[in-house]
Amino acid sequence: MSPTGRFLGLDIGGTSVKAGMVGPGEKRVGASMPLPTQIQDGPEVFLDRLCDYARSFGPFDAVGVGCPGVFDPGTGALRASANLQNLEGRILGQEIAQRLNLSENQVRVDNDANLAAYGEQWHGAGAGRDNMCLLTLGTGIGGGLIQDGRLFTGPHGMASEVGHIVILPKEQGGHPCGCGSAGCLETLASATHVRRRAREAGLTEDTVELCRRAEAAAGPERELLHQVGRDLGRGMSYVVSLLDITFFVIAGGFSAALPQMIEGIHETLSERRYGTPKPDVVRATLGPDAGWMGAARLAGDAR
């Protein structure tokens, strides 16, 4: 990152946009109240509001933008976004640059989980780790990969789709996934699907209460979260086998359940024994700031 510039990070979520500025010497200059997304007002209104919000931070040299979904590596267009379908097809970088009177190379856009990984590896749980994988456990499961200290997004911008690794094929009873496949990791271990699994088992759907009961005593709640941990560990084992990455950061709302899942995670991770060290699995530390901080870092990267 340029040592003297001021870089704004915007993290567009389905519910709110979080933002903050990073100034000279990589100092966090300030965050602000999140902006409600209200995408139902339409893309034009949303983008205008987003850029007003960006301007409210004062002058900056470049802006980074995190957004759920996948981007076309050629055009930069948002190809598909489950939570922001209104924005599909839009070339966000271009539209934001025009509204903010910036050149296009002053605006950089990437997937929100990728940027959360980039933030956590900068000033969070992954600081000092050149190779790590972040998983966000929320409505879905997002993944971000850091290789040799750099964000790895792949030749088509489609790498690190850990949430859409198939764990339980359809013929073995895998649940349908929003991506069109079945039995993806997301259908077993996202907050949404853990609530579904709890409901199907006759347990509370309130994940906070589910964790509390799992912690308090042995019983079906503890068993469920242990099994969710085992499923997560299966998914993570593929990251170990293929990428030789052994440091995992768990983020997102449902990461609060990590203490109840960690034993299950290590159980299935350890089934994969072929030379790599035992993986470390830790909870993210930047909370809702990871995304905008990663975006600000991306904005500051030399281009």
Next chain:
Amino acid sequence: MSPTGRFLGLDIGGTSVKAGMVGPGEKRVGASMPLPTQIQDGPEVFLDRLCDYARSFGPFDAVGVGCPGVFDPGTGALRASANLQNLEGRILGQEIAQRLNLSENQVRVDNDANLAAYGEQWHGAGAGRDNMCLLTLGTGIGGGLIQDGRLFTGPHGMASEVGHIVILPKEQGGHPCGCGSAGCLETLASATHVRRRAREAGLTEDTVELCRRAEAAAGPERELLHQVGRDLGRGMSYVVSLLDITFFVIAGGFSAALPQMIEGIHETLSERRYGTPKPDVVRATLGPDAGWMGAARLAGDAR
């Protein structure tokens, strides 16, 4: 690769060592009769013989060496090798450099499947592809990954272990694997395990005959190879999801069965639909030369 040097490639296998030289302008100067490995004579005798063999090619600027197994990224010691246990713990690069009167940075050693991938991406089926995955189907299953035109081996030298991805967990009946786990891709689709599966199904263990029958008529042979293809596709789908790689090269003796497996491969690959293009799956073209050519290329890489 340096445009003027002469680089020797050695590919150590359980049965024989294959070798060849690449000269100025990346021209293949010549290969030679393979050297029988005969590792049972002991590591000292083997290494002496290997270096005599290397000298027989005339002068060269550097040598690359491929060897099955995994290497310690710190010391370069061979950590584990199923087929060459005699060499475990040896720092091959150092021992070969001493015997050949070379400096240590004139000798580079890597895993044989990695170097086969590096060879195929240079002058074989992957020429011009910046991102690819090679799978060798033989006694086991080896994997090699190319990212952005470079060999990707991971922070501990343990990346691309596609053969040891768990496809069928133990509790679902996965077969024990040589790595200590169960249900690895290798236990479903290596030549060795396809012979086992054929035997268990009451079919011929001769894989050439198995392919012939599968091609000739519908029946249990065709069904078996289709299922092996489906298993391979499962393993490859993780490479697509995590690495965004959509070009696969199938090498090794059992790659001859690719026409009988390709439909099954694409069936399970297509279960993973989340934006990436349909993967290409092709057979390797360099045959037994891929390994030494990749090793010679590695030797010529700027250091």
